[in-house]
Amino acid sequence: MKFRFRFFCLLSVFLFSFGSLSAQETSVMVRALAKDAKFIGSSIGGAKIIIRNAETGEILDEGLTSGSTGDTKLILQTPQKRYDQLTDDKTAGFEAKLDIDQPTFVNVEVHAPINKKQAKVVSTTQLWVIPGKDISGDGVVLEVPGFVVDILSPQTHERIKSSEEISLKANIVMMCGCPVTEDGIWDANQYEVKAIIHSEEKEPREITLTPTEKPSTFAANTNLEKGYHTITIYAFDPVTGNTGVDKTNIIVN
Numbered sequence: 001m002k003f004r005f006r007f008f009c010l011l012s013v014f015l016f017s018f019g020s021l022s023a024q025e026t027s028v029m030v031r032a033l034a035k036d037a038k039f040i041g042s043s044i045g046g047a048k049i050i051i052r053n054a055e056t057g058e059i060l061d062e063g064l065t066s067g068s069t070g071d072t073k074l075i076l077q078t079p080q081k082r083y084d085q086l087t088d089d090k091t092a093g094f095e096a097k098l099d100i101d102q103p104t105f106v107n108v109e110v111h112a113p114i115n116k117k118q119a120k121v122v123s124t125t126q127l128w129v130i131p132g133k134d135i136s137g138d139g140v141v142l143e144v145p146g147f148v149v150d151i152l153s154p155q156t157h158e159r160i161k162s163s164e165e166i167s168l169k170a171n172i173v174m175m176c177g178c179p180v181t182e183d184g185i186w187d188a189n190q191y192e193v194k195a196i197i198h199s200e201e202k203e204p205r206e207i208t209l210t211p212t213e214k215p216s217t218f219a220a221n222t223n224l225e226k227g228y229h230t231i232t233i234y235a236f237d238p239v240t241g242n243t244g245v246d247k248t249n250i251i252v253n
Contacts, residue, residue, distance in 0.1 A: 023101040024131040029139025031065065031093040031167075032110045032123070034175035036240045037186065038076070039143060041092025044177035047112030047144070049094040054105040054126055060098045064114065067092035069176045076185065087138050101128050110142040118246050121147040121175075123182045142235055146233040147244025148173050152217070154231070155249045162201035162226050162252050168195050168209060169219045169231045172244065179215040191237050193218045198230040209233065225253045 032040040032047035040047045046064035053060060063066065070091040080086075087093065098104070110123045123142040129135070153169040160166055172180050180186045197198035197205045202225075209218035218235075228251055235244045 002133065004011050009215055021023055023099050026098045026129055026131055027094050027099055027134040027136065028096045028098060028108075028129060030096060030108055030110070031087065031091070031139055031141045032112045032144050034178070035110075035145040035242055036237070037174035037178050037192075038176045039065070039067075039087070039092040040176045041065055041067045042051075043069060044113045044148075045094070045115030046112045046176075047094075047110050047181065049096065050107075050109040051096050051098065052107045052109070052113070052240050054107045060100070060104075061096040063094045063096070065092045065094045065112075069178065072185065081252065084142075085138055093139060097131055100129060100131050103128055105129075108140055108142065110144060112144045113148060113177070116148050116150075118150075119146060119218050119244055121146055144175050146175050147237075147243055148175060148177070149233055149235050149244040149246040151231065151246045151248045153215050154248065156248045157251065159251045159253060160224075162224065164223075165221050166224055166250075166252075167219065167221055168207060168231070168233070169217065170209060170235075170246065171216050172218060172235045173216050178210075181215045182211050184215075188216075188218070190239060191235050193233070195220065195222075196220070196232040196234070197224065198232070199224065200227045218228050224250075225245050 002215045050062045053058045068090045075086055105128050108125050113199050150171040150172055153167045153224045159224045159232055180188045182188045193209040207220050207222050212219050230249050232247045
């Protein structure tokens with residue numbers, strides 16, 4: 001009898017231990033931080049987050065970051081010490097819910113900003129996730145480099161007379177949507193903004209765009225000869241290496 005009792009006790013412990021290894025919902029907070037700026041959230045449409053099983057490629061969860069870009073002073077103007085937290089409950093992020101029953105090695109992908117196709121980049125990392133061991137607080141933070149560049153003028157496939165002056169105009173913001181202004185936190189005077197104009201059978205021309213009174217807007221004027229022209233406008237920060245590009249095509253007749 002004693003042997004049977006001990007056997008059933010050991011069996012119960014084994015079954016209980018086995019049950020504890022069953023699938024558990026495990027939370028992983030993922031955030032996208034624009035390089036030299038703030039978090040990518042609702043104001044610019046969010047960042048697409050995808051978490052995959054690194055071995056099988058199975059998508060364990062996916063979604064968009066939502067929330068605010070965060071506290072400017074805390075993120076950019078306050079010296080950081082070890083374990084200091086950059087976020088609060090309003091700061092943009094995506095809380096993934098992973099249904100796993102064993103330690104799982106995952107790929108974490110950030111596609112951002114999701115609604116700006118010409119500016120969207122992918123940042124990735126890998127880590128182990130343990131069942132029942134949530135990753136919270138700042139969570140997994142992936143840096144997203146670049147600028148969002150939108151050509152405002154000329155419009156795509158616009159037909160312009162060769163006698164007319166052509167207005168080159170672009171809107172340039174950080175990847176979180178934060179504005180670029182003269183002498184601002186993101187100083188427009190620090191950035192190099194130029195248009196490269198490719199024309200048929202002619203050497204490319206480069207024209208400098210300068211800041212205007214409207215935040216994030218850079219402009220210049222030029223004249224072009226008759227023909228088809230591809231206009232590429234780029235922004236470059238020589239301090240951080242941030243870059244951004246947009247392109248359009250016009251017809252001069």
